[in-house]
Amino acid sequence: MLTDYHNHLERGTLTLDYLKQFTDEAEKKKIEHFGISEHAYHFYQTKNILSNPWVDERRFYDMKDYVELFKQAWNQQINVKMSIEMDYTPGKHKEMKEFIDSYDFDYVIGSIHWVDDFGIDLAEFRKEWDRRDLFVTYEKYYDQVVTLAQSNLFDIVGHLDLVKIFNYIPKDEEFLLQQFDRATTALANSKTCVEISTAGLRKPIGKLYPDPRLLQMCFDKGIPIVLSSDAHVPGDVGADYNQAIELARSVGYDTLMTFEKGERKEVPIG
Template sequence: MLTDYHNHLERGTLTLDYLRKFTDEAARKGIQHFGISEHAYHFYQTKNILSNPWVDERRYYDMADYVRLFHEAWDAGIDVKMSIEMDYTPGKHEEMAKFIQSYDFDYVIGSIHWIDDFGIDLAEYRKEWERRDLYDTYRKYFDQVVTLAESNLFDIIGHIDLVKIFKYVPEDEEFLLEQYDRATTALANSKTCVEISTAGLRKPVGELYPDKRLLQMCYDKGIPIVLSSDAHVPEHVGADYDKAIALAKSVGYTEIMTFQKGERKAVPLG
């Protein structure tokens, strides 16, 4: 069994024709559980959760149109899961919970893209990496991984070590493993799964998310996984899954999680 639960329509349109390009590619690659998880910041309904100049320029969807698209797909016999990828925003737990509970999502992805006003994965902010203390940035990032897990609002944490995207990685392995350890301890005490994402292979870091040492801790602490491509175009659906499956199996995983209306079920991997 294969999943691809992290995909975006934002470079196209919220239409059935465009959605079919993704679901057709998933079917072609043998992915039985496929979902769309658009960025929550695109929707007017999240303005009270995350708002800054970069985000506000890109807020142009209404959730009613998004939900309608899925109902059109289901009526047309297309098996696609309805999800959202929400920027985990410290101090906004109540607002995030209210938004999540307002819709009948199959699952919800929580991801960390911002450390205060620093968009860590955005090309526009890349020079900030040279201006900031690397260890402080990593500590603050994994602080958010911990509180994301403790919130228990999310079914999946997206690209758990996205912070490495531009290849800025602390040389002190002890420090790095300490961040991984506290993050996985918090996740192990939550309902949150970890995704193995192939998106990192298409980024400057050129690696899967997560780092193998981090994934090994996930396995050792009993944290379930899903597979995702984080495709923003149809051709990236299920990209490089041979590498993702090999990584999962190399640390011991033999199962992945599937989701249906918030209920999760373990199934054999591969």
């Protein structure tokens, strides 16, 4: 069994024709468990959760249209799961829960893209990495991983070590492993799974998420995994899965978690 739970339609349209390009690619690559997880910030219904100038310029969807798209797909027997990728926002647990509970998602991804007002993975903010204290940014990022896990609002945490995207990584290994350890301890005490994401191979870092040492801690603490491509175009669905599977097996994983309407089931990898 293979999963690809992290995919986006934002570069195209919320139409059945465009959605089908993704599901056709998943079928071609023998991915049985496939889902779309559009960024929650695109929807008018999340304005009370995350709002800043960068995000507000990109808020152009209505959840009504999103839900309707999936209903159309299911009516045509298209095998696709409905999800959302929500920016985990400290201090907004109540609002996030209300939004998540308002829709019949198969699963929900929580990700961290913002450290205070710093969009850590955005090209527009890249120069900020040289202006800010690297250790403070990392500590604040992993603070959010901990509280994301503790919130227990999410089924999957997206690209767990996204903070490395532009190759700004503390040289102090003890510090880095300390962040990994506290993140995985919190995740192990939650319902949250971790994705192995091939998206990092297409980013400046040129590596999978997460770091093998971080994934090893996940395995050692019994945290389940899924596979994801974070495809923003149909051709990237299931991209480089040979590397993701190899990484999973190298640390000891032989199963993946699957989701349907909030229910989870463990299946063998492959």
